[in-house]
Amino acid sequence: MFRILFVSLIGLIAFFSTSGMETSAASGANASPVMKGITIELNGETIIFNDPVLNKSGYVLLPMRDFYEAIGATVSWNKETLTASSTKNGHTVDLTINSKNATVDGAPVSVPVAPMMYKDRTYVPLRFVSENLAGSVTWEQSQRKVTIELNDSGDAPDVPGTPVEKPPVQHIIHMNDSKILMEEPIITRGGRTYIPAKYFEYYLENGYGAWLSKTEYELLVADTLYTFTVGSKTVYLDGQSMQMDESPFVEYGEIYVPVHFVVNNLTNSGRIQYDRNKQELYISINDYIFSGQKLDLSYGVLSVPQPVPNAALEGKRELIVSDNPEYLSPSHITDDIATLAEYKIDATTAAKEYSIFGWHLNHLGKKANIGITIENISDANTLEITNAQGVSKVGSDSSIKYDIGLPLADTFLSGNLKNAQGNGVKIAPGETKLIQSYMLDEEKALGFLNNIDVRSLNGANSKYIIRVVLSKDEAQDLTQIHSDVISLYDQHPRGVWPSSTITATLPTYTVGTAQTGYNISNGKTDNLLTTENSLTKMNGIIGNPGHFGMSYKVKVPVSNPNPEEHTIKISLAGRGGSYSGAVKYKDNVYLIPTITPGVSYVQLPEHVIGAGKQETLELEIMHAGGGNLPVAVYVETK
Secondary structure, X not given: OOOOXXXXXXXXXXXXXXXXXXXXXXXXXXXXOEEOOOEEEEOOEEEOOOOOEEEEOOEEEEEHHHHHHHHOOEEEEEOOOOEEEEEEOOEEEEEEOOOOEEEEOOEEEEOOOOOEEEOOEEEEEHHHHXXXXXXXXXXXXXXXXXXXXXXXXXXXXXXXXXXOOOOOOOOEEEEOOEEEEOOOOOEEEOOEEEEEOHHHHHHOOOOEEEEOOOOEEEEEEOOEEEEEEOOOOEEEEOOEEEEOOOOOEEEOOEXXXXXXXXXXXXXXOEEEEEEOOOOEEEEEEHHHHOOOEEOOEEEOOOOOOEEOOOOEEEOOOEEEEEOOOOEEOOOOOOOOEEEEEEEEEEEOOOEEEEEEEEEEEEOOOOOEEEEEEEEEOOOOOOEEEEEXXXXXXXXXXXXXXXXXXXXXHHHHHHOOOEEOOOOXXXXXXXXXXXXXXXXXXXXXXXXXXXXXXXXXXXXOOEEEEEEEEEEOOOOOOHHHXXXXXOOOOOOOOEEEEOOOEEEEEOOOEEOOOOOEEEEEOOOOOOOOOOOOOOOOOOOOOEOOOXXXXXXXXXXXXXXXXXXXXXXXXXXXXXXXXXXXXXXXEOXXXXXXXXXXXXXXXXXXOOEEEOOOOEEEEEEEEEEOOOOOOOEEEEEEEO
């Protein structure tokens, strides 16, 4: 029977060999995505498309119109949201260009590869669409042929060679940002955790897996190649033989591999958590989560820093913070819906810029549907949402800085924000549109940071309301929530401030003098996001002295009056408790792991200043949510 499960997304034809392909995932960004010599067979009949077949990260994408016509699906296109909807066999699939968020029969799911535009044509992932319209897809490498089987009964056809029937299970893998309902169980043997290798292959970009023989299996994860032998503790890691404590095995027609061995032997490693009671496995692989380079910890005690002497807001992108109540519980969220934050705007300019930061933990006892909406309350002006980009992360309470705070900071400083659902939408007077939504499981935490630009198409004054809203009903239309903002709870920040960037210039450091340090986000000399300074009151405001959701730019002037060059060292240390974040320095982003005051700190790459030179070193810092502040910036001569 047709199954609306994440497992039905597995792979969009992950090729078992790239030989003969015009391009592969490893070919580089400039390679052509066109695949040549590919045969597409639908229900035994060869079909030919007018437009080329594409490969994206090892997955097959077909031209939407030709494909949907060939399979007899009804198709519609929403030009505002760039969403294609197809219906067949009583099932509907909605896909949005450049988005991995999709819906199947109204249920939100994630797609391993996003639909795309290529030469003014819309391309959709073959396997995802076919399997979710009650079909099946197979790839025959020797013939370079894709076989699609579809029927009109609504039931997926049987696939020859289907392995032994799998038992009903409720096991779940959280692979980075993907939540996967597994077909097979997680298996523990000898105290070791195993999962089918296909979950590394299908749910990681450029993942690859293939049987080399009846007993040897090759798996590529984050450019690390493993060659496993069933029943053997000998494994080849990038061609080098080594011994494991574990032995791969075959169960339910799949090869099971040791999770800890795979993750721990990657170049940048990762993190694994297994909740045996809930049968949920969390796998975070750093190569896929972070763009920045992790700084090594140094140990020792640095000098006592001074407060940064001056600070100022920079830019016109207003900051909206939704972090109160941080803990979403039935005692705080008493109704089925709630408005968590709100900003009513009466714009006198044609365009305005906003940054929306959210940080919430779900203790409601059920899933929470959270979203950002905009209601146009203008009399006549239509609004357009442009440059809507963002990042969101979900994690557990126990690892909130690593799973959420640090990835958000890294993604923002690296410039890797993704287009929001509502990018490009137009909002007529009286309408409310969804900009971005998040489905948050119970006992999980959510962090998000979205930049949006709002433009009046009439070029005149406009009025609108930006909201962060919540529903306890997964199917709730979030655009219908116009309730009053709920009351504050505890001391977490909530409010709206004139800018999302703060800047400070340190006193000039002279080469050869003693180490000096300055506390930023100290709650005193740079506390510009106060309750009083909020642009709105929204049923209670609490200031943001920690500058969460903001970019903090620090300029460090350095003078070398000496007749020889010298080496300058810049360090960062926590001063209020355990701290982590990200820092951009000389166009590179560096990750600050958890540092402990009086115990550990990090050093940025050294800088050489020439004889008689005066230079200004620039840092851009974003604190990881959940971190303790202030943090000190130190400068000294090596």
